[in-house]
Amino acid sequence: DAVVGPVSPLIRLLEQAVGTGKVVKDPLGQVYTGFASYADLANSQCAFVPMNSNRAINRDVVRQRVQENIEAFERSGRYMEFGQINLLVVSSDPSHDFLVMDGQHRCETMHELIARFPTREVWFQFRAKVVTSEPSAFDELQHFQRSYPTDPRSFFRSRAEARVATAVLQRLKEMHPNSFKG
Secondary structure (H helix, E strand, O other), X not given: OOOOOOOOHHHHHHHHHHHHOOEEEOOOOOEEEEEEXXXXXXXXXXXXXXXXXXXXOOHHHHHHHXXXXXXXXXXXXXXXXXXXXXXXXXXXXXXXEEEEEEOHHHHHHHHHHHXXXXXXXXXXXXXXXXXXXXXXXXXXXXXXXXXOOOOHHHEOOOHHHHHHHHHHHHHHHHHOHHHHXX
């Protein structure tokens, strides 16, 4: 698959990270894995955009994880392990958007920790696969989810559909707060 049109600036960023030794690349040049500073990426033009899933960001989950990490830092001087964040990069997308295939709550937690404590380092492990288009990203998400008994109806085919679903869910939560407790 040759890339037609603009090339994602994230590919250049990942290639630079390979040069520093913090990231490695598979022999086919499609998958990058390594470690990154969340603050360095967040303070650049990079954004972490949740993938096409109906699992909207649960602010209660994020608040709990932020608090757990604050407590861990107070005890040990470091945050808890965030695990590997699975990302996709659409090679033809000129934006700086990493599509978060798995780890959207952890990314939000890291974002809030950096906002509250900007001088503390937040390192995380990631895997970023380069795909040619948003439909290819959707295919990759489905492939990733096949290892779990997932209902394919729980994923949207575009970020636009996911944004609409998130907005509808938020509105329902506002209208019926007692239905979403627990």
